[in-house]
Amino acid sequence: MGKTLLLDGFNLAFRSFYAVPELTRADGFPTNALHGWVKTIWRLRDLYPEAGVIAFFDLHGDREREALLPEYKANRTEMPEALRQQFPEIRRVTRLMGIEVIESSGVEADDLIASAARSLSEKGEESLIVSADKDLAQCVGGKVAQLLPPPTANPRLGWRTLDEAAVQEKFGVRPDQIADYLALVGDNSDNIPGLAGVGPKTASNWLRSYGTLEGIIQNSGRLKPPRFQAKVGEEKENLLRNQKLTRLTETHPVSLDPVEADVEGLKEFFSEMEMKSTAAEVEKRFGA
Incomplete structure (x- = not known):
């Protein structure tokens, strides 16, 4: 090998x-x-x-x-x-x-x-x-x-x-969650804006609880801190766009x-x- x-x-x-x-x-x-x-x-x-x-x-x-x-x-x-x-x-x-x-x-x-x-x-x-x-x-x-x-x-x-x-x-997440993690926190080196106010700790906590970005969006009403519950829904399209940007082909x-x-x-x-x-x-x- x-x-x-x-x-x-x-x-x-x-x-x-x-x-x-x-x-x-x-x-x-x-x-x-x-x-x-x-x-x-x-x-x-x-x-x-x-x-x-x-x-x-x-x-x-x-x-x-x-x-x-x-x-x-x-x-x-x-x-x-x-x-x-x-x-x-x-x-x-x-x-x-x-x-x-x-x-x-x-x-x-x-x-x-x-x-x-x-x-x-x-x-x-x-x-x-x-x-x-x-x-x-x-x-x-x-x-x-x-x-x-x-x-x-x-x-x-x-x-x-x-x-x-x-x-x-x-990173606090599995390798298969890295693209979703970067979609949430953003990537300054690539000029990808994350969800405002979401840092590594919050993103990793959400991914541990809900598995994927799609899971986080589907459970947005349960997110903590509560101030992000409405924001995730409002930014859904941008977050999914980010995911396409961060996921490698x-x-x-x-x-x-x-x-x-x-x-x-x-x-x-x-x-x-x-x-x-x-x-x-x-x-x-x-x-x-």
Whole structure:
């Protein structure tokens, strides 16, 4: 039975960009995110030497969610130009390292990851979703777990694995309730407004009592605190819209074919980027 690491490319690349101090090539081209990205990949290879690795990236927004909520992710600040310049090279070096890159125009990486995790599970294989994104906790269960990167504020915590019990402990709800939980509390990172006044504790209490968002709506007259009883009915359509926004799609076709590393191409890449110590690491890791 195999194991595959499913990398949330943008999540990890942003972390790499902010975790590594400003670095540039002699001509001024930024390389800090590249340094952090490669270091992250090799750390994961060391932790899971027998696992396959696939990287997923967003490409040109999310057509379906933007149609439901035009303001979806509209609150996000513009990507730093130094990071934007590095993304094509991040994709390039990832392929050279023998890691398949999967992206689909108008489809979020989260949905592609969820689809890959389901496909692997159906084949009897384990997958480990590598991301700090709470949306992806809804995929956890059975042969799927989530691997959280070390927090930027406290890197000593290291890499942490979320199984079903850990998701329940962290959020107060089961993985299959995460989408409904986020529909209630909202998701600031995606600009999804929750039900005003409802926080994690209230949302988790309701879901423990009534199971699903639909169950909460059907039992709105019993909700505590009582001030939400009328409000849930009034906001029913918005809450159900939120649920469509927060629930990941698991039916996208994804190619899970292995990719061979291009060792010579990798050495040339690191030489081009003036990453001398990283180029030396290729010799150690690939015996080239």
